[in-house]
Structure formats: C-alpha cells, structure tokens
Amino acid sequence: MSFSSETKNELARIMPEKKCCMLAEIAGFIRFAGSIHLAGGGKFRIVMTTSNPAVARHYKTLIKTYFSVDTTVGMGQESSPKKGHSYMLSIGPENLSEQILRETGILMVKEGMNFISDGIYDGLVRTKCCRKSYLRGAFLGSGTVNNPEKEYHFEISTGTETLAKDMRKLLNSFADINAKIVNRKKGYGVYLKAGEQVRDAIGIMGASSQFFKFDEIMMMKGLRSQTYRLNNIDNANIDKSIKAAEKQILSIRRIIEERGLDFLSAKLREAAELRLENPDVGIEELGKMMTPPLSKSGMNNRLRRIEEIAKEL
Structure with missing residues (x-):
C-alpha cells in the first residue's frame, strides 16, 4: 500500500467532534471530489468519486451523522488494473441534495438566481479547527502525498484557478506552510515540496501515525546524508x-x-x-x-x- 493510501486510511478513521468541523470536512470532500448533475425539475444530484473504500465508508457515515440522509454507494464505471476500482457516493434530491449544497457553500443565490460557486466559502473555515477539517476533506477528495523515502511532495488537485488560490490561502494560514500553485494538464495543483512542510501538513490534518513515520524517515535520510558528507570529507x-x-x-x-x-x-x-x-x-x-x-x-x-x-x- 502506498504512503498516500496509508495516510488516507488513517484520516478516514477520524470523526470530527464538533458539528462545524463535520460540515467543513464534508464541504471539502464534496468540493474536491464531487460533481453536480441536474436531476430534472431544477433539482440536483451530488456525485462524489474516490478510489479508496475506507474514504467512501467514512463519508457515507459522516454525511449520515450530520445531515441524517443516506448516501448511495456504487462502483464507478471506469476502473483499471493499475488504478483499481472507484467508488461513487450519490445524493439525490430526495436526500436533501440542494440543502447539502447550500450548507456547504457550493450552491449560492445571487439576484434571485441559483449559481454554483467556485472557491472555498469563508463561512466554513473561520476557525482553525474547521480549516483543519476542510483541509482533511479536500485531501481525501483529491490529495496525494509521496513516499518520503523517494521525494517530499504533497499536492491537492483542483479544477479551477480560483479554487487553487483559495486552497493555497487555507494551507498558508497555518504556521510555516508556504504552498504554491502549478498549472497541470487537467487543472491546477496546490503543492508543498519542503519536507518539514509536508510533514506538518500531514499532522495538521490529524494523521499522527503517518506524521511520526514521515518524521522518522526524514531524520534517517538526514543522518545518511550527513554521514555521506562526512565520509566524503574524510576521503x-x-x-x-x-x-x-x-x-x-x-x-x-x-x-x-x-x-x-x-x-x-x-x-x-x-x-x-x-x-x-x-x-x-x-x-x-x-x-x-x-x-x-x-x-x-x-x-x-x-x-x-x-x-x-x-x-x-
């Protein structure tokens, strides 16, 4: 199992204690892993996709806990031996999809007309605990973190530049984090490359075991590098x-x-x-x-x- 999958499995075991943090995490996941479909009659269907079964189970439970609605879970249409199966969580009009979109700051009203917002709704991330929860949801939706034995890299993929800028702002609200944006073929990536920052981001999201594992690997790599330099000096x-x-x-x-x-x-x-x-x-x-x-x-x-x-x- 990859380091990224292990990190997501640990995060998927976290159940926020506060209602505000529950909503922030749900909003982060829907925003970064979800898509909105018309269901007829001006109604909406929310579809969230993940390749991690633990993440799918987690959000089915979290949405049930907060909104008291059932989420339908099915297998994605696209799968491959390399990527494995994908899981689709679906919420239709009969299960308060419009209410969920409004509370998560995705469906807004302007001049009496509904519109889908692009970005992170400030009202959801006013407190530090809610920013941590939103970041966890966004990472579980479209994030990756490389094995630190190979390279230090943390990234959350976004579809639009506006959302990328908002995610960079959220990440950079934490001490000593300096996230940057890169333009990818299919959207944008908000990323961290410094080992200490990647490690801290893992800790901020709440993956304590992976935080300490990452820190230990960083320390061992540092010792090996120091030994190599000293040997070169001695030689x-x-x-x-x-x-x-x-x-x-x-x-x-x-x-x-x-x-x-x-x-x-x-x-x-x-x-x-x-x-x-x-x-x-x-x-x-x-x-x-x-x-x-x-x-x-x-x-x-x-x-x-x-x-x-x-x-x-």
Missing part, C-alpha cells in the same frame, strides 16, 4: 594527506641525491628521516614522534622548509 582529507606526504618524500630524496641529509640542520634532518620511515603517517602523529614532540603546525613548518630547500637545489 578528501586522506587523499590530500597522501599527496602531501608523496611531495615531501620526493623533496627529501632530492636533497639526499644532491647534497645528502647531513646538509640539513639536525632538526630538519630528524623530520626528514621520520617522514621517510613513516610515509603513511599524518602530520600530527609524525610531530608526536619528534624529540621533543612537535605540534601539528610545528611539524608542518619543518616539512615545508625541507620542500623549499629542495626547490632551491
């Missing part, structure tokens, strides 16, 4: 030390060939002999072998002086 330092030692040995051998080690002062001669005897030892450890012991910078200075002498020969 680079080793390569640098090897090249430096090779250069020092070449300088010492040149002095031996041209003048002999007695040409050097006693202190430089001791440093040269130790380097020849210990070609793989680092500068700091080599300094400790001197009599008396030298600091890393002191040993480095003597070897640098030997290289300068070799260049002058």
Whole structure:
C-alpha cells in the first residue's frame, strides 16, 4: 500500500467532534471530489468519486451523522488494473441534495438566481479547527502525498484557478506552510515540496501515525546524508594527506641525491628521516614522534622548509 493510501486510511478513521468541523470536512470532500448533475425539475444530484473504500465508508457515515440522509454507494464505471476500482457516493434530491449544497457553500443565490460557486466559502473555515477539517476533506477528495523515502511532495488537485488560490490561502494560514500553485494538464495543483512542510501538513490534518513515520524517515535520510558528507570529507582529507606526504618524500630524496641529509640542520634532518620511515603517517602523529614532540603546525613548518630547500637545489 502506498504512503498516500496509508495516510488516507488513517484520516478516514477520524470523526470530527464538533458539528462545524463535520460540515467543513464534508464541504471539502464534496468540493474536491464531487460533481453536480441536474436531476430534472431544477433539482440536483451530488456525485462524489474516490478510489479508496475506507474514504467512501467514512463519508457515507459522516454525511449520515450530520445531515441524517443516506448516501448511495456504487462502483464507478471506469476502473483499471493499475488504478483499481472507484467508488461513487450519490445524493439525490430526495436526500436533501440542494440543502447539502447550500450548507456547504457550493450552491449560492445571487439576484434571485441559483449559481454554483467556485472557491472555498469563508463561512466554513473561520476557525482553525474547521480549516483543519476542510483541509482533511479536500485531501481525501483529491490529495496525494509521496513516499518520503523517494521525494517530499504533497499536492491537492483542483479544477479551477480560483479554487487553487483559495486552497493555497487555507494551507498558508497555518504556521510555516508556504504552498504554491502549478498549472497541470487537467487543472491546477496546490503543492508543498519542503519536507518539514509536508510533514506538518500531514499532522495538521490529524494523521499522527503517518506524521511520526514521515518524521522518522526524514531524520534517517538526514543522518545518511550527513554521514555521506562526512565520509566524503574524510576521503578528501586522506587523499590530500597522501599527496602531501608523496611531495615531501620526493623533496627529501632530492636533497639526499644532491647534497645528502647531513646538509640539513639536525632538526630538519630528524623530520626528514621520520617522514621517510613513516610515509603513511599524518602530520600530527609524525610531530608526536619528534624529540621533543612537535605540534601539528610545528611539524608542518619543518616539512615545508625541507620542500623549499629542495626547490632551491
């Protein structure tokens, strides 16, 4: 099961305690997963589609709890081995479809005429708890979240730019969230790419288990990345030390060939002999072998002086 499906399954187990939050979540789901059909006589039929059976069961229960009406659940006409089955929740005129559309801020009246609004009705999302519920409904309707092992990406698909802007505004009302909009082939996407923001959005919606799972994966990826960087630094330092030692040995051998080690002062001669005897030892450890012991910078200075002498020969 995908990370996105696991997240939706967890969210589908949440039943809002407040009536206002119930309505906000229902409105979010209908707005992002629903379509409105004419049923004759100026009446409406609401059809909501989901590929997740747990989500279908959840909204059948939630709508029953809030509106006291039964929602018909059937199999979608389009299905494929890759996407699996789709489930259609239908509410007709006989089950207060018009009342539901009005209370969810979708069916509005202007100049005495009904019209279908495009966007999120402000009256439903005035409080933080209702914004969380609306976001949960929207995500369960048309949201996805990638497996954090692969990439950080959270997105809610919308059909119109107006709805995308409203969803971005709702997401950005939460601390440290900075959602953006992308134009897709079939509508718009409101998305998050930063790992911390994706994780927080999961937590805001109420998926605690998935929040902690996401956080743990983020932490492990961070540790692996840090270890990789440190290993690269260590390898680079080793390569640098090897090249430096090779250069020092070449300088010492040149002095031996041209003048002999007695040409050097006693202190430089001791440093040269130790380097020849210990070609793989680092500068700091080599300094400790001197009599008396030298600091890393002191040993480095003597070897640098030997290289300068070799260049002058």
